[in-house]
Amino acid sequence: MYDLNELKDKVAVIGVGNTKYGNFPEIDDYGLAAHAFRNAVNDCGIDKNKIDGMLVSRIPYYARMGEVLGINPRWTITLPGHGRMSGMGIIEAANAIATGQCDYAALMYANIGRSRRVNYGGDESPGTWDPWGFTSPGAAHAMMFRRHMELYGTTTRQLAEVSVAIRYHAGLNPDAVMRNPITIEDHESARFITAPLRLLDYCLINDGAVCLILTSKERARDFKKPPVLISGFGAQDTYSPSSIANFDLDFWYPAVRAAGKQAYEMAGVTHKDVDGLMCYDNFSPTVLFSLEGLGFCGQGESGHFVEDGALRLGGKLPVNTDGGHLSNSYMQGWALNVEAVRQLRGECGARQIPDCEVVQYVQSTPCTRSIIYTRG
Amino acid sequence: MSYTKPLPRIDTLNQPFWAAAREGKFLLQHCPACGDTRFPPGPVCPKCLAGDQDWVESSGKGTLESWVEMHRAYWDGFKDNLPYRVCLVRLEEGPLIVSNLIDTTENVRMGAPVKVVFDAVTEDVTLPKFTLV
Numbered sequence: 001m002y003d004l005n006e007l008k009d010k011v012a013v014i015g016v017g018n019t020k021y022g023n024f025p026e027i028d029d030y031g032l033a034a035h036a037f038r039n040a041v042n043d044c045g046i047d048k049n050k051i052d053g054m055l056v057s058r059i060p061y062y063a064r065m066g067e068v069l070g071i072n073p074r075w076t077i078t079l080p081g082h083g084r085m086s087g088m089g090i091i092e093a094a095n096a097i098a099t100g101q102c103d104y105a106a107l108m109y110a111n112i113g114r115s116r117r118v119n120y121g122g123d124e125s126p127g128t129w130d131p132w133g134f135t136s137p138g139a140a141h142a143m144m145f146r147r148h149m150e151l152y153g154t155t156t157r158q159l160a161e162v163s164v165a166i167r168y169h170a171g172l173n174p175d176a177v178m179r180n181p182i183t184i185e186d187h188e189s190a191r192f193i194t195a196p197l198r199l200l201d202y203c204l205i206n207d208g209a210v211c212l213i214l215t216s217k218e219r220a221r222d223f224k225k226p227p228v229l230i231s232g233f234g235a236q237d238t239y240s241p242s243s244i245a246n247f248d249l250d251f252w253y254p255a256v257r258a259a260g261k262q263a264y265e266m267a268g269v270t271h272k273d274v275d276g277l278m279c280y281d282n283f284s285p286t287v288l289f290s291l292e293g294l295g296f297c298g299q300g301e302s303g304h305f306v307e308d309g310a311l312r313l314g315g316k317l318p319v320n321t322d323g324g325h326l327s328n329s330y331m332q333g334w335a336l337n338v339e340a341v342r343q344l345r346g347e348c349g350a351r352q353i354p355d356c357e358v359v360q361y362v363q364s365t366p367c368t369r370s371i372i373y374t375r376g
Numbered sequence: 377m378s379y380t381k382p383l384p385r386i387d388t389l390n391q392p393f394w395a396a397a398r399e400g401k402f403l404l405q406h407c408p409a410c411g412d413t414r415f416p417p418g419p420v421c422p423k424c425l426a427g428d429q430d431w432v433e434s435s436g437k438g439t440l441e442s443w444v445e446m447h448r449a450y451w452d453g454f455k456d457n458l459p460y461r462v463c464l465v466r467l468e469e470g471p472l473i474v475s476n477l478i479d480t481t482e483n484v485r486m487g488a489p490v491k492v493v494f495d496a497v498t499e500d501v502t503l504p505k506f507t508l509v
Contacts, residue, residue, distance in 0.1 A: 121450040122450030123382075128416050129462075129474040130384075131382055131384045131501070131503055132475050132476050133382075133446055133450075133460060133462060134462040135450045139444055142444040143443070146486075147441065147486060150485065151486070191447070192445065193447055194445065194447065194448070196444070197444075241472055244464075244474055
């Protein structure tokens with residue numbers, strides 16, 4: 001047995017790839033994932049036949065995926081298509097590499113929700129509260145944000161800062177789906193979906209796929225790009241009340257604190273060392289909850305913290321420099337981890353964080369995870 | 377006129393709840409071993425894992441923890457009701473439940489006292505809903 005903290009800097013991301021993001025009814029899950037995989041393979045220059053670990057999420061059948069790519073791994077995991085699986089999957093893969101279950105793991109995620117017209121509510125996701133018309137993750141986040149407003153006086157104009165800053169970043173990312181700038185007034189006049197949340201508080205639904213290739217720090221030196229190290233990670237689940245899906249009365253604050261503490265300890269950094277935060281933004285309020293849980297501000301102070309463009313490049317804490325789920329692409333956390341890698345490599349062009357050395361990923365969800373990446 | 381909104385999936389676990397709701401009672405599953413009460417019901421007590429669970433009647437009183445207004449109909453049956461309010465209520469007995477807040481007044485606040493009212497939506501199904509006290 002080893003101490004979890006011994007995994008610090010043992011595993012590296014060597015290759016990342018993604019498809020274009022948008023509406024692609026002519027291509028299926030396997031096709032999207034295969035394009036992302038090929039891009040990640042080309043990114044690092046690995047011989048794809050060396051890949052002996054495979055993790056798939058939101059892809060129907062792992063074995064067909066292996067057939068499509070012509071690989072026969074010795075480690076395979078399938079995860080469901082929940083966004084929270086990205087952090088879980090990367091940590092699982094890091095453990096598999098650290099324990100020698102595989103040497104090179106390819107992690108793939110594909111989403112064709114746009115061309116399949118997925119709604120994320122109603123009969124697609126039956127729940128206890130359907131008879132009362134309570135459905136969809138967005139409604140659960142609206143329920144949390146209303147509570148945050150009541151408890152702490154947070155305003156929708158403060159919440160707008162999240163969507164506005166992240167859209168600004170999307171404008172700097174040529175690959176992002178939604179690039180036209182928005183203002184606080186645009187946010188305030190957008191139509192309600194579930195009040196107090198409006199259209200611009202909701203993530204996109206688009207097609208696309210992402211792939212990351214991981215290996216050990218030692219092997220990572222043999223590839224094209226500078227490796228990015230997984231320096232720390234932390235985890236905490238919150239399964240009550242799961243009958244109210246995607247909801248926590250405390251905004252997952254205890255879980256985010258616990259996961260963040262574990263990740264910081266392992267990496268040997270604090271939140272003050274973080275140059276950029278990649279924050280799961282299925283709905284804008286989760287960004288506020290994440291900032292509080294990780295200690296960037298006190299509980300209830302996130303509304304004030306995000307004011308005046310604090311989350312923009314050049315602000316106090318650049319968040320989701322690729323445009324996140326709100327404006328870049330709904331890749332359920334996977335693309336945010338790719339962005340973390342690209343920032344640390346210095347590949348981000350107009351949206352590059354200067355002197356970027358520490359990037360943190362966080363998903364404040366029933367399965368809260370945080371991963372800290374550093375330059376190798 | 378037929379009822380077009382989603383109906384509860386009544387199973388062996390929750391059947392007593394829905395039978396009682398028809399009688400104007402709000403039941404909570406209760407653990408005789410440790411006293412834990414909850415909704416929705418489960419196969420074992422999540423605190424002590426006792427298998428034999430019974431039911432107690434809730435006072436139907438609680439406080440408002442949060443609420444939202446649904447402006448989008450995920451089911452066609454809700455189209456004519458938009459926007460409608462969904463509330464999160466902490467019952468006196470402890471459980472946190474989701475329901476509809478039937479009031480349309482603007483002066484809603486977290487912590488407001490609420491009480492259950494029963495809405496017989498079909499012959500078989502009565503939905504407990506809440507109103508400001």
